[in-house]
Amino acid sequence: MITRKSKREIEKMQAAGDLLAEIHKEIAKMIKPGITTMEIDAFAEEYMRKHGATPEQKGYQGYKYATCASINDEICHGFPREEKLSDGDIVTVDMVVNLDGGLADSAWTYAVGDVDEKGKRLMDVTKTSLYKGIEQAQVGKRLGDIGHAIQTYAEGEGFSVVRDFTGHGIGPTLHEDPHIPHFGLPNKGLRLKEGMVITIEPMINEGSWHSKMDDNGWTARTVDQGRSAQYEHTIVITKDGPVLTTDQGE
Ligand code: MF3
Numbered sequence: 001m002i003t004r005k006s007k008r009e010i011e012k013m014q015a016a017g018d019l020l021a022e023i024h025k026e027i028a029k030m031i032k033p034g035i036t037t038m039e040i041d042a043f044a045e046e047y048m049r050k051h052g053a054t055p056e057q058k059g060y061q062g063y064k065y066a067t068c069a070s071i072n073d074e075i076c077h078g079f080p081r082e083e084k085l086s087d088g089d090i091v092t093v094d095m096v097v098n099l100d101g102g103l104a105d106s107a108w109t110y111a112v113g114d115v116d117e118k119g120k121r122l123m124d125v126t127k128t129s130l131y132k133g134i135e136q137a138q139v140g141k142r143l144g145d146i147g148h149a150i151q152t153y154a155e156g157e158g159f160s161v162v163r164d165f166t167g168h169g170i171g172p173t174l175h176e177d178p179h180i181p182h183f184g185l186p187n188k189g190l191r192l193k194e195g196m197v198i199t200i201e202p203m204i205n206e207g208s209w210h211s212k213m214d215d216n217g218w219t220a221r222t223v224d225q226g227r228s229a230q231y232e233h234t235i236v237i238t239k240d241g242p243v244l245t246t247d248q249g250e
Pocket residue numbers: 056057058060061063068077094095096105106199201232
């Protein structure tokens with residue numbers, strides 16, 4: 001069932017988004033070779049709790065951490081760990097803030113120290129692909145328009161779009177209808193309406209888009225060990241255009 005959110009719900013989701021954006025901006029300052037994703041996870045959880053929020057991912061379907069931390073060839077749902085990040089790694093930190101029942105979901109890929117040119121380009125193209133998708137998140141446009149904008153851009157830059165994970169509706173619960181694919185055909189699929197709240201979260205790979213699941217049942221990684229990047233915002237569809245609740249002001 002696809003729901004449209006009330007003004008009150010959207011206000012709460014915006015407050016959660018503001019907090020989440022602050023956390024990402026803090027993490028950006030912390031990321032450097034030698035830090036562990038477990039330290040980042042602890043920081044994010046503490047920051048949420050200090051501000052009266054809770055980490056929605058912790059306990060979600062048995063997931064144990066406040067954040068997902070996906071390094072290099074990990075596509076998504078990597079576990080935070082005690083291993084130090086190395087110079088040249090890329091790491092995607094994904095989290096969901098629950099503030100007074102309002103949810104916000106945002107992932108960001110960070111460069112650890114000096115990342116090679118291809119890695120930087122992968123990050124750049126992935127972030128730009130997110131904003132190309134967001135441009136299409138307009139009342140009256142269709143889901144295929146979002147996916148098509150992301151796919152044509154990312155593939156045109158020589159990268160591939162992960163098929164096995166999509167964006168989603170979000171509201172009182174983390175994963176709501178509809179699925180938001182990051183690939184597709186223009187003018188196809190569900191039509192967007194005012195008050196819908198969705199995530200757009202393209203995962204873009206430097207090699208093949210195919211993924212495989214780790215034995216832990218959570219972590220997806222590329223089959224060819226190529227790197228994967230991801231940027232995600234929570235977006236309200238309004239008659240004045242898309243509103244990013246998780247905007248970091250960049
Ligand atoms: N934030 C993720 C998403 O975009 C959710 C990760 S699954 C969880 O869908 F169990 F870790 F929460």
